[in-house]
Amino acid sequence: MKIAIIGGTGYGAVELVRFLNNHPYAELKAIVSHSQSGVELSDVYPHTTDLINIKMEELDIDALSEVIDLVFFATPSNISKGIIPSFIEKGVKCIDLSGDFRLKSPDAYQKWYQSSPADQNYIDKAVYGLSEIYEEQVKGASLIANPGCFPTATLLALIPVMEQGFTDNNSIIIDAKTGVSGAGRSLSLNVHYSETNDNLKAYKLGEHKHIPEIEQTLQEQSGEDIQVTFSTHLVPMTRGIMSTIYIDLTETKSTADIIDIYKEYYKNHPFVRIRPEGTLPTTKEVYGSNYCDIGFHSDQRTGKLIIISVIDNLVKGASGQAIQNMNLLYGWDVTTGLNYLPIYP
Numbered sequence: 001m002k003i004a005i006i007g008g009t010g011y012g013a014v015e016l017v018r019f020l021n022n023h024p025y026a027e028l029k030a031i032v033s034h035s036q037s038g039v040e041l042s043d044v045y046p047h048t049t050d051l052i053n054i055k056m057e058e059l060d061i062d063a064l065s066e067v068i069d070l071v072f073f074a075t076p077s078n079i080s081k082g083i084i085p086s087f088i089e090k091g092v093k094c095i096d097l098s099g100d101f102r103l104k105s106p107d108a109y110q111k112w113y114q115s116s117p118a119d120q121n122y123i124d125k126a127v128y129g130l131s132e133i134y135e136e137q138v139k140g141a142s143l144i145a146n147p148g149c150f151p152t153a154t155l156l157a158l159i160p161v162m163e164q165g166f167t168d169n170n171s172i173i174i175d176a177k178t179g180v181s182g183a184g185r186s187l188s189l190n191v192h193y194s195e196t197n198d199n200l201k202a203y204k205l206g207e208h209k210h211i212p213e214i215e216q217t218l219q220e221q222s223g224e225d226i227q228v229t230f231s232t233h234l235v236p237m238t239r240g241i242m243s244t245i246y247i248d249l250t251e252t253k254s255t256a257d258i259i260d261i262y263k264e265y266y267k268n269h270p271f272v273r274i275r276p277e278g279t280l281p282t283t284k285e286v287y288g289s290n291y292c293d294i295g296f297h298s299d300q301r302t303g304k305l306i307i308i309s310v311i312d313n314l315v316k317g318a319s320g321q322a323i324q325n326m327n328l329l330y331g332w333d334v335t336t337g338l339n340y341l342p343i344y345p
């Protein structure tokens with residue numbers, strides 16, 4: 001299978017390169033860069049020296065479409081929506097790491113992304129690539145909208161319990177934290193070392209574009225009109241997301257009851273690991289890997305279930321899940337190319 005990556009010098013792209021390099025059925029044919037075409041990837045990322053010998057190139061849709069089967073877009077939002085239709089028309093499948101095709105409502109996209117939405121025909125075609133939940137739909141897709149990092153950690157943690165009929169689905173509070181690589185490679189004051197080191201910041205309260213993404217999927221899964229309270233925090237670490245979720249239970253359930261439900265739900269999904277009672281996952285325990293680890297505490301005193309979900313934002317939250325979706329798309333084992341033990345410590 002011949003692959004191209006667009007957005008070559010970004011963190012998402014170089015993480016895709018890492019996984020494709022280890023993938024037995026995928027061949028990386030081209031890396032497109034709008035800022036550094038003609039430059040060797042290893043000149044931008046010296047850690048790939050002698051391992052990846054690819055000169056980045058300008059985007060040429062016609063020429064690329066002749067030689068590739070699949071394109072990964074690792075570009076900021078507002079880019080892929082103008083390019084993907086041309087690839088799809090030429091029979092090239094697309095996996096988009098940006099948010100351009102995630103929201104089914106064009107009005108919601110306009111509101112939360114403050115920009116005009118993609119062509120409705122392509123929004124309709126796009127499959128939301130939350131791999132474990134939409135496995136069957138992903139298998140038949142031509143365009144996959146890879147989920148955002150916070151929605152991945154949050155939705156995998158919430159959906160199984162919400163299907164049980166003993167939760168108050170309008171009581172959800174999501175308190176999420178992310179490492180700085182979530183903001184990508186470009187520089188800004190927000191992610192400046194002396195602004196983030198030794199510091200903890202809340203940001204984008206009430207206006208984060210992952211709010212409509214989370215609500216859209218929870219509404220689709222439950223059939224209810226759900227609103228969530230969602231807060232994001234920047235933590236002085238490179239990688240990792242922890243989503244701490246609070247949801248009211250309408251029946252008394254022990255932590256062990258909840259764990260049984262999740263173990264059953266994810267029994268055929270190797271990338272979701274359910275922690276035993278008394279242990280809660282940490283971001284370091286999934287570092288560099290495609291795992292989403294989930295732990296629970298059912299608080300009998302308050303009737304709230306507390307769920308802790310961790311991922312590596314660049315792996316399960318972006319490029320790893322994109323590779324998982326590629327594996328589903330082509331009928332390969334989902335773990336192909338992704339069989340990494342987390343890096344610890």
Ligand SMILES: NC(=O)C1=CN([C@@H]2O[C@H](COP(=O)(O)OP(=O)(O)OC[C@H]3O[C@@H](n4cnc5c(N)ncnc54)[C@H](OP(=O)(O)O)[C@@H]3O)[C@@H](O)[C@H]2O)C=CC1
Pocket residue numbers: 006007008009010011012013032033034035036073074075076077079097098099147148149181182183184185186313314317318
């Ligand atoms: N970082 C993360 O944890 C996650 C990221 N994502 C999403 O994945 C996508 C990539 O993120 P990430 O790699 O972190 O971001 P980066 O900022 O690190 O990289 C994005 C790359 O896109 C290219 N690019 C930037 N501006 C333009 C432009 N105007 N036109 C064309 N290409 C452009 C640049 O590469 P070049 O100049 O080489 O073309 C840039 O390096 C984003 O949509 C992001 O929201 C999703 C989940 C998690």
Ligand SMILES: CC(=O)N[C@@H](CCC(=O)OP(=O)(O)O)C(=O)O
Pocket residue numbers: 077097098099147148149178179180181182183209210232234
């Ligand atoms: C630290 C930081 O800024 N994180 C980003 C993560 C968003 C992201 O990367 O996801 P999208 O693909 O939806 O843009 C944020 O909170 O906006």
